[in-house]
Amino acid sequence: MGNGKFISPGTFSVGGHDWAIRFYPDGFSSSSQSYISVYLELLDKDTTVRASCDLMLVDQTTELPTSVNKTELRIFNSGDLSRFAPQTDLFMVRSQFEASSYLRDDHLTIQCIVTVRKMPQASTTKSVHQIEVPPSDIAKHFGNLLDAEEGADVTVSVGGENFAAHRIMLAARSPVFRAQLYGPMREAKSKHITIEDMQPAVFKAMMHFIYTDLLPETDDHIDADMEMIRHLLVAADRYAMDRLKFLCQSILCKTIDVETVSSTLALAYQHNCERLKDICIDFITRSDVMDALVETPGYKILKTTCPSALVEAFEKTKRFRKM
Template sequence: MECAVTVRMEPQVSKTKVFPGIKVPPSDIKQQLANLMDKERADVMFSVSGEMFAAHKIVLVMRSPVFKAQLCRPLSQTGKQPIVIEDMQTDVFRAFLYFIYTDLMKVHGDLEENCERKNCQMIHHLLVAADRYDVARLKLLCESILCKNLDVKNVATTLALADQHQCDSLKDACIEFMSCLSTMDDLVATQGYQDLAKTSPSILADAKERIAKLHKC
């Protein structure tokens, strides 16, 4: 009887060599999308207080259900004449359009993490625009920034805004902030509080009722 024996030898490796990695640059798709915000291949034009803005129908339709309904309706005249945007400042629409393209908030050159109190009025306007065109993430970003920057001077105005645009979490934050004040005198003296008392007394009545309940807890 003959037997054949095969001996397999493991390859000898003298040492492990580390090969240089391949550096992958960060994604620049947001910048690329921002670069589209010119008249190159634009098929939609907006007129805001006489200033013209170029845009792309496919981006608008993808980002806003309101734009989708407006631009995809039968016999739409989009592209033949500009869409006139009423009741919105040019700076607000520019920031709104920038968010539509990039998913980034940019107010007066500052990105969202740098939007401090100096820009809170602009954030108010952006929230209104986001609600108007049903851009949910922008609306929540605006709510978050306003919530972080509540103070005695702006809380009444912010409460009115939150109530008008169904921002329940922001409204709750305003009422909780008011409930934590040691005295209401400074708040009552603000123009925002006085305007709210004249135009929407029911909002104040509801806030006072909820504050009273919080104090009992």
């Protein structure tokens, strides 16, 4: 592009103020023509803002950000050069940048964390007669009800283990349970229902969520925990518990890597998790992991159980590389 010419991807707002990123591929000035220059700019007119920022480059292979330049809390004045941060045009040596994994197929991602510190304001004086209301503890009480089994009126048998439960709680949280326990189905008149094809530990975790709206506390065995989350997603889909299903997807998408992406993608396809499916395919297409991926056990399972997932991933990879 030439020295002094920049790209700006658009305006964003933080703390009620407009900001933009400036990227100079060939440096901001003649003294920085062998560097790339990156700035955060305050766009508001006639204003001063107390803020800090952290400018990062995202590794296109791992998708992890690396901080390159931090600006501590200071005044940004829209009327002078202090509206820019950092106060240097030597962001990174261009040859080092071009050889790094921050740049792949002419794509780079700049991540910027902006923190705006507003001036303190006096709040309304509290009346001495105010009474503080404690936070909600309904989940605790329902959890105690589950543990004590007091008033339980139905027994659920899972994998040879029996669980005491309350019909009204199961029905309130799952339309499938509601149809079983209060509809015309056979279980509606029974005090005992049996669930097939589910592990007792998975049902116990689902029961904990039904009563408390929380997942049970996990131990330090991360792999075992992720396997439980996968089983819980299947159970949530089976019993139409949408919030639990989204919660499991949220956890799984944070642990995607070469070893897990195939099994997670197959799970997303089988249980109609569209956003999780898109995240998995995006990881495959943007992370140059296909060679390593085909060597994993999960890939062989994916190829057998969900060939359509691979077709979509390969098609997207092909389109991406043409961009």
